[in-house]
Amino acid sequence: MIDPLHPLLRKAYDPDRFAALGTEVLGDLKRHLEEAQARERSRSMPWVPPEEERKHWERRLAHPKGLPALLREVVDRSNGLQDPRYMGHQVAVPFPDGALVGLVTDLLNNGGAIYEMGPTNSAMEDVLMARIGKAMGLPDGSGGVMCHGGTLANLVALLAARRKRGSEGADAWVQGDDGKGAVLVSDQAHYCVDRAVRIMGWGAAGVGLVPTDGRHSMTRTGLDKAMEQMAAQGRRVVAVVGSACTTSSGAYDDLELTADFAEEHGLWFHVDGAHGAPAAFSSRYRHLVAGMDRADSIAMDFHKIMGVPALCTGLFYKRQDESFLPFTQAAEYLWSDAEDPEWWNFGKRTFECTKRMLSTRVAAVLEEYGAEVWGVLVDRLFGLGEELAGSIGRRRGQGWELAMVPQSNIVCFRLVPEEIAAGRHNAFTTALRQRHLEEGAHYVVQTRFNGAVWLRCTLMNPLTEPEDLEAMLDGFEVLAKEMLNQGWT
Numbered sequence: 001m002i003d004p005l006h007p008l009l010r011k012a013y014d015p016d017r018f019a020a021l022g023t024e025v026l027g028d029l030k031r032h033l034e035e036a037q038a039r040e041r042s043r044s045m046p047w048v049p050p051e052e053e054r055k056h057w058e059r060r061l062a063h064p065k066g067l068p069a070l071l072r073e074v075v076d077r078s079n080g081l082q083d084p085r086y087m088g089h090q091v092a093v094p095f096p097d098g099a100l101v102g103l104v105t106d107l108l109n110n111g112g113a114i115y116e117m118g119p120t121n122s123a124m125e126d127v128l129m130a131r132i133g134k135a136m137g138l139p140d141g142s143g144g145v146m147c148h149g150g151t152l153a154n155l156v157a158l159l160a161a162r163r164k165r166g167s168e169g170a171d172a173w174v175q176g177d178d179g180k181g182a183v184l185v186s187d188q189a190h191y192c193v194d195r196a197v198r199i200m201g202w203g204a205a206g207v208g209l210v211p212t213d214g215r216h217s218m219t220r221t222g223l224d225k226a227m228e229q230m231a232a233q234g235r236r237v238v239a240v241v242g243s244a245c246t247t248s249s250g251a252y253d254d255l256e257l258t259a260d261f262a263e264e265h266g267l268w269f270h271v272d273g274a275h276g277a278p279a280a281f282s283s284r285y286r287h288l289v290a291g292m293d294r295a296d297s298i299a300m301d302f303h304k305i306m307g308v309p310a311l312c313t314g315l316f317y318k319r320q321d322e323s324f325l326p327f328t329q330a331a332e333y334l335w336s337d338a339e340d341p342e343w344w345n346f347g348k349r350t351f352e353c354t355k356r357m358l359s360t361r362v363a364a365v366l367e368e369y370g371a372e373v374w375g376v377l378v379d380r381l382f383g384l385g386e387e388l389a390g391s392i393g394r395r396r397g398q399g400w401e402l403a404m405v406p407q408s409n410i411v412c413f414r415l416v417p418e419e420i421a422a423g424r425h426n427a428f429t430t431a432l433r434q435r436h437l438e439e440g441a442h443y444v445v446q447t448r449f450n451g452a453v454w455l456r457c458t459l460m461n462p463l464t465e466p467e468d469l470e471a472m473l474d475g476f477e478v479l480a481k482e483m484l485n486q487g488w489t
Contacts, residue, residue: 022103024068032075033096036082037463044083045443046076053077079443084464087457087472088443090247090275090410094309101364102309105357112355113347122344125359132362133316135371136280136300137293143320144297145349146312146358150274151192152351153299153315154241158183158196159326160297160317161239161268173328177201182235184208184226186253188216188246188449190272205233215404216251216449218242223261239268244289245276248447248456249403250385250410252276255291269294274301274313276408281375285382288407296322302362305381305409305460306374312358323349377462381409384459388413388469395473399480403454412447412454415476419489426453428488435479442472 011017035041048056060073080086081093110118112125125146133142147153159173162181166172172181181202185193187209197206208230211222223240230237242258245251255271262269271277271292277300279285280292292298298316302308317323324341327348347353365373385406392400392413403412420428430453433446447456455476 021067025071028068028072028075029096029099033082036080037084039083039085039441041080041083043441043443044080044086045088045437046079047437048077081461084461084468085442085472086461087459087464088445090304090458091310091460092303092305092307093461093463094303095307095365095368097368098307098309098361098364101361105360108357110357111353112350112357113345113353115342115344117354118357121357121359122346124363125346126343128359128362128366129314129316130320132314132371136277136298136316138298138316138318139293141320142316142318143343144314144316144323145346146302146314146355146362147350148311148313148352148355148358150190150272150299150301150313151195153274153313154190154192154270154272155196155199156315156326156351157270157297157299158193158200158239158241160322161270162200163325164296164322165238165266165268166236173326179203179206180234180236182206182208182230182237183239183241184210184223184230184237184267185241186210186212186216186218186243186246188212188248188251189241189243190247190274193241193272206235208235208237212251215407216246216249218253218258220257220261223258227265237265237267239270240265242269242271242291242295244271244273244279244292245408245410247275247410248449249412250276250406250408250458251404252279252288252407255289255295257291259291259294263294268296271295271298273298275304275410278305278374278378279382279408281371282378282382283375284379294318302365305377307365307377308361312361314362327351380462381459382407384464384466384469385409385411387466388457388459391466391469391473398477400473403449403452409459411457411459413457414452414454415480417480417484419484421489424489426451428483429453429455431488432476432480432483435483436476439479440472440475442468442475444472 081091110121112118112121115122129144133144162172166177179201183197194207208226210218210226213219227237240258240262242253242255244255259269277289277298279288296318300314302312302314303310342348385408388411389402389406392402399415399417401414401416414429416425416428433455436444445456447454
């Protein structure tokens with residue numbers, strides 16, 4: 001005999017309580033947006049040492065105060081991405097109405113493994129991936145799937161490459177392989193490509209790093225050299241990955257050159273466009289992804305510069321039927337025939353079984369703003385990168401250095417006063433950034449390449465203005481002077 005419904009369950013599912021909580025939380029979020037856009041917080045990133053933050057939550061979670069209070073505290077203690085002074089990591093400043101989409105889809109909670117679990121999103125996803133792929137320049141017959149993140153998309157794309165371009169007469173998905181496969185990729189590429197190759201069982205030696213030029217782009221000479229090295233080591237190269245763009249410096253590979261190389265050698269051509277592929281929607285910056293339409297597969301994050309909350313990535317295939325290459329799985333409780341290409345059962349094409357209602361997030365952007373908004377975002381954010389580079393150039397005589405002319409919204413630079421000895425440049429930059437992290441109103445990260453440490457901005461907030469960039473540079477100059485006065489040389 002079942003017990004009567006417990007009062008806690010009545011409370012949890014009470015529609016009136018839900019509506020009242022929603023009203024309160026939405027009011028708090030509205031205030032958060034207003035404060036962030038007005039730059040009312042003293043800092044965009046409330047830096048607290050990890051152990052101190054953990055101790056705070058140890059104390060706080062022992063004394064519940066109710067959901068609205070918890071969420072207010074989370075807002076107050078979290079990074080302020082909606083603050084135009086946040087210039088740190090490659091994380092979208094999502095359109096606020098995307099939070100309303102999450103409210104609906106989180107409540108509905110329809111999974112995405114098979115059509116019966118989530119009919120709306122299964123159909124919507126198939127339509128969107130075909131249409132967006134075509135808008136990016138892919139041919140008729142293209143399509144793909146949505147997944148949780150670019151790391152996963154790149155892995156699945158390389159699984160497709162292994163099955164398509166692997167050893168003749170062998171099916172790596174069924175029989176495994178000899179562990180001698182390899183992938184060529186820029187020495188500046190995101191580490192997830194290296195991770196994917198290792199996951200596939202090819203080890204560190206399965207990654208052929210291609211040397212890059214002064215702009216951090218792969219060259220034909222570098223590709224040829226890497227291919228020769230892989231052959232000399234007895235490796236079977238199945239794919240080449242072009243970066244659009246690199247994570248560290250925002251550099252685009254020459255995708256036409258990479259496509260030519262792939263065709264000459266019979267390789268799968270994949271573009272890791274997690275960050276920069278949306279340049280395809282911009283008439284001003286579309287030239288950066290020339291040749292991307294020739295790729296066999298493309299990874300593009302909707303959750304970077306496309307206004308969508310994380311995680312939401314599109315994995316596009318030039319030929320829709322090749323999206324079935326990575327997996328052929330028997331699952332009698334989900335579908336009857338593993339070999340039947342049922343586009344509506346996404347579990348046959350995605351690493352995930354259950355996944356969130358990702359297509360609704362993308363459809364919501366198109367419903368409200370149209371695809372034009374993606375080009376507008378790219379123009380604004382990449383334009384801010386150019387603006388910052390120009391500001392640094394105008395201050396060059398004051399110890400500022402620009403690592404390279406930026407191609408995107410990622411800008412690498414540093415401030416090294418002439419009083420700092422050459423051998424101390426890296427140490428000074430690291431210390432300056434840490435001081436800025438703890439005291440500065442803006443949030444900036446750092447990176448390292450060619451043995452040098454650089455400050456790094458990723459300009460993700462379209463509400464950032466040139467005045468914010470100047471204030472950030474001014475703040476670094478003030479801190480640098482204080483450090484010099486304290487004995488840095």
